[in-house]
Amino acid sequence: LKIAVIGVGLIGGSVALAARDRAGAEVTGFDPAGVPPHVADGAGTLDEAVLGADITVVCAPVAALPAAVAAALEASDGIVTDVGSTKRSVVAGVDDPRFIGGHPLAGAETAGVEHARAGLFEGATWYLTPTARTEGILYDRLYRFLAGIGARPQALDAATHDTLMAAVSHLPHVLANVLVAQAARALDAEGERLPATGPSFRDATRVAGAPTAIWRDIYLSNADALGPLLDDTIARLTQVREALAAHDADGIVAWNDHAAGERRRLLDAQLTGADAVSLRVSVPNRPGVVAEVALALGRGSVNIVDMALHPAADNATGTIELWVAAAQADSARGLIEDLGLPVA
Amino acid sequence: LKIAVIGVGLIGGSVALAARDRAGAEVTGFDPAGVPPHVADGAGTLDEAVLGADITVVCAPVAALPAAVAAALEASDGIVTDVGSTKRSVVAGVDDPRFIGGHPLAGAETAGVEHARAGLFEGATWYLTPTARTEGILYDRLYRFLAGIGARPQALDAATHDTLMAAVSHLPHVLANVLVAQAARALDAEGERLPATGPSFRDATRVAGAPTAIWRDIYLSNADALGPLLDDTIARLTQVREALAAHDADGIVAWNDHAAGERRRLLDAQLTGADAVSLRVSVPNRPGVVAEVALALGRGSVNIVDMALHPAADNATGTIELWVAAAQADSARGLIEDLGLPVA
Numbered sequence: 090l091k092i093a094v095i096g097v098g099l100i101g102g103s104v105a106l107a108a109r110d111r112a113g114a115e116v117t118g119f120d121p122a123g124v125p126p127h128v129a130d131g132a133g134t135l136d137e138a139v140l141g142a143d144i145t146v147v148c149a150p151v152a153a154l155p156a157a158v159a160a161a162l163e164a165s166d167g168i169v170t171d172v173g174s175t176k177r178s179v180v181a182g183v184d185d186p187r188f189i190g191g192h193p194l195a196g197a198e199t200a201g202v203e204h205a206r207a208g209l210f211e212g213a214t215w216y217l218t219p220t221a222r223t224e225g226i227l228y229d230r231l232y233r234f235l236a237g238i239g240a241r242p243q244a245l246d247a248a249t250h251d252t253l254m255a256a257v258s259h260l261p262h263v264l265a266n267v268l269v270a271q272a273a274r275a276l277d278a279e280g281e282r283l284p285a286t287g288p289s290f291r292d293a294t295r296v297a298g299a300p301t302a303i304w305r306d307i308y309l310s311n312a313d314a315l316g317p318l319l320d321d322t323i324a325r326l327t328q329v330r331e332a333l334a335a336h337d338a339d340g341i342v343a344w345n346d347h348a349a350g351e352r353r354r355l356l357d358a359q360l361t362g363a364d365a366v367s368l369r370v371s372v373p374n375r376p377g378v379v380a381e382v383a384l385a386l387g388r389g390s391v392n393i394v395d396m397a398l399h400p401a402a403d404n405a406t407g408t409i410e411l412w413v414a415a416a417q418a419d420s421a422r423g424l425i426e427d428l429g430l431p432v433a
Numbered sequence: 434l435k436i437a438v439i440g441v442g443l444i445g446g447s448v449a450l451a452a453r454d455r456a457g458a459e460v461t462g463f464d465p466a467g468v469p470p471h472v473a474d475g476a477g478t479l480d481e482a483v484l485g486a487d488i489t490v491v492c493a494p495v496a497a498l499p500a501a502v503a504a505a506l507e508a509s510d511g512i513v514t515d516v517g518s519t520k521r522s523v524v525a526g527v528d529d530p531r532f533i534g535g536h537p538l539a540g541a542e543t544a545g546v547e548h549a550r551a552g553l554f555e556g557a558t559w560y561l562t563p564t565a566r567t568e569g570i571l572y573d574r575l576y577r578f579l580a581g582i583g584a585r586p587q588a589l590d591a592a593t594h595d596t597l598m599a600a601v602s603h604l605p606h607v608l609a610n611v612l613v614a615q616a617a618r619a620l621d622a623e624g625e626r627l628p629a630t631g632p633s634f635r636d637a638t639r640v641a642g643a644p645t646a647i648w649r650d651i652y653l654s655n656a657d658a659l660g661p662l663l664d665d666t667i668a669r670l671t672q673v674r675e676a677l678a679a680h681d682a683d684g685i686v687a688w689n690d691h692a693a694g695e696r697r698r699l700l701d702a703q704l705t706g707a708d709a710v711s712l713r714v715s716v717p718n719r720p721g722v723v724a725e726v727a728l729a730l731g732r733g734s735v736n737i738v739d740m741a742l743h744p745a746a747d748n749a750t751g752t753i754e755l756w757v758a759a760a761q762a763d764s765a766r767g768l769i770e771d772l773g774l775p776v777a
Contacts, residue, residue, distance in 0.1 A: 252619060253619055255619075256615045256616045256618070256619040257616050257619070257633075257634040258633055258634060260612065260615060261612060261633045261634050261636075261637040261638075262633060263670070263673055264608045264611075264612065264637065265633075265637065265692075266673075266688065266689065266692035267608075267666055267669045267670060267673075268604065268605060268608065269692050269695040269696045269699060270669060270691070270692065270695055271600045271604060271662055271665060271666065272600045272601050272695075272699055273695040273698060273699060274600070274665075275596060275597055275599075275600040275601070276698070276699065289601075289602055289605045289606060289609075289639070289640045290601040290602060290605050292605075292636040292637065292639050292640070293605040293608065293609065293636065293637050293640075294605075294696060294699075295633070295636050296633045296636070296637075297692050297693070297695070297696040298689060298690070298691075298692035298693025298694070298695070298696045298697075299689070299693075301686055301689045301690050301693065304689055305682060305685050305686050305689065308677060308685050308689075309677070309680055309682060309685060312677040312678070312680060315677060316674060316677050316678060318615055319670055319673060319674040319677070320674065321615060321618075322611055322615065322670060323667050323670050323671060323674070325611045325614060326607070326611060326663055326666060326667050326670075327667060329607055329610075329611075329663060330660060330663045330664065330667070333652060333653070333656040333659060333660050333663070334656070334660060336653055336656065338649060338653060341649050341652050341653060342645055342649050344610065345610065345642060345643070345645045345648055345649065345652075346642070346645050347614070347642075348609075348610035348613050348614060348641050348642035349641070349642025349643075349645065350642070351613045351614055351616075351617040351641070351642070352613045352638060352641040352642045353642075354617060354620070355613060355616055355617060355620065355638075
């Protein structure tokens with residue numbers, strides 16, 4: 090297995106270390122600032138690094154992705170993926186069945202290759218955004234590589250990914266920025282008096298002022314998903330503001346109780362079953378069918394714990410073996426049958 | 434030392450356990466729902482519990498504080514303090530030199546006396562809000578008790594306390610509520626699909642839907658401090674919204690860089706020096722002088738690491754011995770001399 094990493098910072102460096110230590114891969118890298126020798130077996134220009142790579146992982150800021158991904162596709166015959174935090178812009182900008190968008194939910198606070206480590210992705214969700222054009226065999230190969238370095242790959246279409254990330258990542262980052270601004274103003278008003286802050290403030294502002302070079306692109310590339318969430322946030326804050334001004338105790342109670350219920354519901358939704366069962370799906374051997382299955386299960390809240398592709402001898406059909414949580418097996422079966430595919 | 438605790442939940446129970454285990458106190462308690470026998474040496478009605486107590490700690494929701502504090506003052510001759518998260522309402526409602534408002538920054542997520550523990554306040558800031566009427570000897574006694582159970586008492590006037598808490602605690606709670614509402618909406622829109630969330634979301638929503646019985650009172654009693662912060666938050670979010678709509682990259686960059694700088698400044702402001710030095714202040718033996726000194730140092734960002742009162746033989750004058758961080762000794766000296774008090 091040969092893995093190329095383009096852009097060797099915290100994420101790229103960790104992919105390189107994990108690929109070598111956990112997947113036994115030969116790793117080459119390219120970074121404008123150079124590649125530390127302990128991270129990769131070889132380094133060179135982008136073209137040199139990706140030459141002969143089975144999988145190229147492009148770890149560049151979102152705005153630089155379409156060009157970097159295109160260059161990697163041009164210079165290699167293998168799979169190309171990326172780790173950008175928003176997915177629509179790169180997926181729309183690259184039209185090649187060898188490209189599969191990706192986004193690991195890992196790392197961040199301590200940027201830089203010096204913090205890279207092979208275990209960064211252990212247990213981390215790694216979103217993949219295949220399209221109908223994605224070849225199943227390539228998706229399977231990428232899936233196995235990511236599972237092999239400890240991540241939990243999960244298929245999601247690019248638009249859904251960006252909408253969800255706007256709510257669970259980009260909006261919290263915006264609010265963290267606003268909170269430090271408020272606290273800094275309080276600090277100024279009290280003549281640089283140090284406010285001893287409780288855990289709620291530290292938790293809520295840990296991601297404030299996240300690296301601008303990365304986050305400028307995230308905010309701008311997801312502006313149309315984030316914008317309506319900001320409108321909604323402003324509307325909700327205005328309601329709270331009015332309830333406070335009116336000393337509306339019932340309104341405050343209802344609002345806070347509702348939030349408690351929603352938090353419980355979110356925590357429940359993240360619970361996953363412990364026992365995995367296997368489903369075997371007979372599929373025609375055509376591009377897109379694996380992505381189709383993965384996307385259908387993803388949309389139906391079914392998490393694919395593991396997956397294997399078995400091509401048949403005639404090479405025209407094959408079997409996808411899927412492991413899903415026991416509690417989700419029935420709904421997985423239904424979703425796959427809805428696609429017209431038989432489940433054994 | 435005899436300590437009475439009125440309201441025995443997480444905070445009250447922890448005060449009781451800490452008072453017995455760490456300060457060797459005899460502890461009595463009152464709670465409408467009963468006092469678990471392992472927490473206190475005795476229990477009874479409010480009047481029975483506070484009878485003969487040197488210090489009574491009232492741990493009731495903010496709206497119930499003025500009445501409970503008044504009852505405790507009525508039934509005892511000792512110091513009465515409270516642990517409410519907002520301070521102006523109770524301080525304004527109780528006009529007795531034996532009452533000193535308090536607020537420990539500790540606990541919360543796991544409410545209930547079953548989670549009480551003697552170490553809850555170890556290293557925690559415990560705000561005290563003495564007024565000009567507070568007697569120094571009583572302030573000193575309360576300060577020692579709290580330091581003895583591991584807390585770091587810090588004097589602050591009630592209005593400043595409430596303004597700071599609005600920024601560093603109450604606003605983060607409001608935003609956490611709004612964030613779970615947004616994520617729940619995204620969950621609904623995606624047909625109950627489970628969004629794998631990163632650490633930023635978990636951190637930002639940990640305090641969402643905090644116990645309504647407590648937080649209704651906090652929000653309402655601090656509405657006039659929290660309201661303007663909500664207005665400012667709405668204004669800042671509107672600016673971000675407009676920058677996104679205009680794809681204003683420079684505006685987003687400036688905003689995010691500014692937040693990064695403010696976060697650094699807040700972290701710096703919380704650093705405290707390691708070496709403490711002692712300052713001896715000669716004071717007239719009159720009510721309020723200790724509070725005056727503590728408040729002046731608090732306003733000047735000087736943290737009092739420890740404190741002792743030494744009355745002179747004539748009982749008309751005395752000495753306050755203060756330990757402050759070495760790096761803050763000069764500014765402490767200046768602040769005290771500004772009050773017209775000589776520092777040895």
